[in-house]
Amino acid sequence: MNSMKDATDKGPDVVLIGAGIMSATLGMMLKELQPDLTLEIYERLDVAAAESSDAWNNAGTGHSAFCELNYTPEKADGTIDVSKAVKIAESFEISKQFWAYLIQHNIIELPTSFIKSIPHMSFVWGNDNVNFLRKRYEAMTKCHLFQGMEYSENQEKLKEWVPLIMEGRDNSEPVAATKMDLGTDVNFGALTRSMFNYLQQQEGVTIHFSHEVRKLRQVENGRWRIRVKDLHSGEKRNVFARYIFIGAGGGALSLLEKSDIPEGQGYGGFPVSGQWLKCTNRAVIERHKAKVYGLAAVGSPPMSVPHLDTRFINGQQELLFGPYAGFSTKFLKKGSFLDLPKSIKPANLRPMISAGIHNLALTKYLIDQVRQSPEERLGALKDYFPEAKAEDWELEVAGQRVQIIKKDPDKGGVLEFGTEVVSGANCTLAALLGASPGASTSVSIMIGLLERCFMHRINTDEWKAKLKEMIPSYGQSLADNPELLDEIRAYTGRVLDLTPAVKEK
Ligand SMILES: Cc1cc2nc3c(=O)[nH]c(=O)nc-3n(C[C@H](O)[C@H](O)[C@H](O)COP(=O)(O)OP(=O)(O)OC[C@H]3O[C@@H](n4cnc5c(N)ncnc54)[C@H](O)[C@@H]3O)c2cc1C
Numbered sequence: 001m002n003s004m005k006d007a008t009d010k011g012p013d014v015v016l017i018g019a020g021i022m023s024a025t026l027g028m029m030l031k032e033l034q035p036d037l038t039l040e041i042y043e044r045l046d047v048a049a050a051e052s053s054d055a056w057n058n059a060g061t062g063h064s065a066f067c068e069l070n071y072t073p074e075k076a077d078g079t080i081d082v083s084k085a086v087k088i089a090e091s092f093e094i095s096k097q098f099w100a101y102l103i104q105h106n107i108i109e110l111p112t113s114f115i116k117s118i119p120h121m122s123f124v125w126g127n128d129n130v131n132f133l134r135k136r137y138e139a140m141t142k143c144h145l146f147q148g149m150e151y152s153e154n155q156e157k158l159k160e161w162v163p164l165i166m167e168g169r170d171n172s173e174p175v176a177a178t179k180m181d182l183g184t185d186v187n188f189g190a191l192t193r194s195m196f197n198y199l200q201q202q203e204g205v206t207i208h209f210s211h212e213v214r215k216l217r218q219v220e221n222g223r224w225r226i227r228v229k230d231l232h233s234g235e236k237r238n239v240f241a242r243y244i245f246i247g248a249g250g251g252a253l254s255l256l257e258k259s260d261i262p263e264g265q266g267y268g269g270f271p272v273s274g275q276w277l278k279c280t281n282r283a284v285i286e287r288h289k290a291k292v293y294g295l296a297a298v299g300s301p302p303m304s305v306p307h308l309d310t311r312f313i314n315g316q317q318e319l320l321f322g323p324y325a326g327f328s329t330k331f332l333k334k335g336s337f338l339d340l341p342k343s344i345k346p347a348n349l350r351p352m353i354s355a356g357i358h359n360l361a362l363t364k365y366l367i368d369q370v371r372q373s374p375e376e377r378l379g380a381l382k383d384y385f386p387e388a389k390a391e392d393w394e395l396e397v398a399g400q401r402v403q404i405i406k407k408d409p410d411k412g413g414v415l416e417f418g419t420e421v422v423s424g425a426n427c428t429l430a431a432l433l434g435a436s437p438g439a440s441t442s443v444s445i446m447i448g449l450l451e452r453c454f455m456h457r458i459n460t461d462e463w464k465a466k467l468k469e470m471i472p473s474y475g476q477s478l479a480d481n482p483e484l485l486d487e488i489r490a491y492t493g494r495v496l497d498l499t500p501a502v503k504e505k
Pocket residue numbers: 017018019020021022023042043044045048049050051052053054057058059060061062063188211212213214247248249250251252255274323332398399400401432435436437438439440441
């Protein structure tokens with residue numbers, strides 16, 4: 001018994017499971033806030049950021065709610081609800097401040113290695129959609145966060161903004177677009193790997209690649225016993241830690257279930273896979289300079305909003321269209337087809353069945369998407385790029401998202417499209433479930449986790465001062481404070497080298 005106690009008392013203060021952007025962000029923040037903290041990271045793959053956080057597995061949109069029409073729903077009375085957009089825009093400003101801190105402290109050498117300015121646009125056609133976009137523009141530009149947004153129904157103007165989208169289009173059809181030059185493209189994979197490269201060099205931090213976490217159990221002294229398998233040698237061992245963060249992306253649900261915390265009971269997961277069309281013709285790629293989001297098809301999940309998207313990956317400009325949603329029972333791109341069946345437990349059976357019954361249209365939509373022929377995919381692309389040619393595009397598999405299913409007192413179970421931090425055992429364990437808006441809001445999500453699970457530390461003068469240094473607007477509302485927002489945008493714009501494209505004459 002004594003030797004058991006000795007073993008459990010050893011080990012790091014914190015274990016992070018998964019080497020994606022969420023663990024990287026939390027690890028960086030914790031180590032900056034408390035340099036003597038010991039940290040171990042376990043990742044089942046042999047590199048960091050190879051699942052959802054990798055550049056080709058996500059769309060790289062710095063989600064600021066400038067262009068994503070699903071963040072601004074139309075209410076029953078015809079007005080536009082901008083509250084979600086305001087929250088997301090503020091969160092992205094917080095992320096940019098933290099990334100600027102990383103640059104200023106030479107943790108990441110060059111901002112251009114992971115973030116670049118690119119206009120964010122919304123584009124619609126048809127009278128109803130044009131009316132919606134105009135109303136949305138009017139509602140959004142009342143808020144300081146969205147000032148600078150431009151709106152146009154003028155075809156000549158739109159040809160200047162997005163020639164590929166306008167050429168070959170029936171010009172009798174009403175079209176409209178908004179444009180926000182403050183938009184960004186972010187290579188979340190490069191950012192994540194930079195953070196881990198830095199962390200790895202810090203005293204008290206160890207990263208174990210090709211190590212899969214298999215089991216978790218809280219032992220008598222409150223510490224956690226983590227059963228880890230070395231996927232190269234096959235050896236299994238126990239690691240003990242005071243705090244665990246399950247940042248395992250699609251793998252988080254099964255680990256949360258294994259932890260047996262009551263707060264984790266009843267959660268289920270609904271996997272949505274994705275594919276892109278990736279442009280291979282350099283001449284075409286160079287002619288499009290925007291992230292252009294449209295409206296989601298009726299019945300489709302919010303994250304399958306089509307977009308024609310400029311990307312900057314490994315120093316090169318790229319062009320993606322998609323995502324085409326799909327269905328797979330895997331919870332990770334490099335996961336197992338048994339992930340979904342194995343996640344079904346007595347505690348989540350009812351929520352899973354209820355959510356399934358209430359979302360039959362979504363399931364049908366996803367199955368239809370999987371069955372799409374190459375011609376149908378090209379047809380969807382031509383809605384945005386009428387003169388697209390099949391030979392210029394190739395199909396790529398995107399990352400896997402696991403949407404949250406949770407208990408609901410009325411419906412039995414509901415499907416949600418956001419993210420949620422679930423914590424338990426006196427906040428010694430926290431898991432991040434869900435996928436959207438994701439990496440762009442990773443910093444706010446992790447601040448929320450720190451405020452919840454490290455409450456006793458966050459109120460100390462040291463932590464408060466350090467948080468203010470990392471995020472100068474910490475504790476203040478950017479939506480309510482236009483001067484502060486201007487100041488913060490000027491600072492992050494300068495440090496992150498975000499120079500919005502020069503306006504076309
Ligand atoms: C198609 C698509 C488009 C997206 N577009 C955007 C976008 O434009 N903008 C945006 O902000 N966000 C976007 N996202 C969301 C964003 O990519 C994710 O929110 C974010 O990358 C999640 O980071 P993470 O660290 O939680 O997970 P991940 O990056 O998936 O990392 C989890 C890690 O945990 C590891 N792991 C899993 N199980 C175990 C285990 N048992 N033991 C050890 N390691 C384990 C995995 O191998 C993986 O490396 C998109 C996602 C997808 C799929």
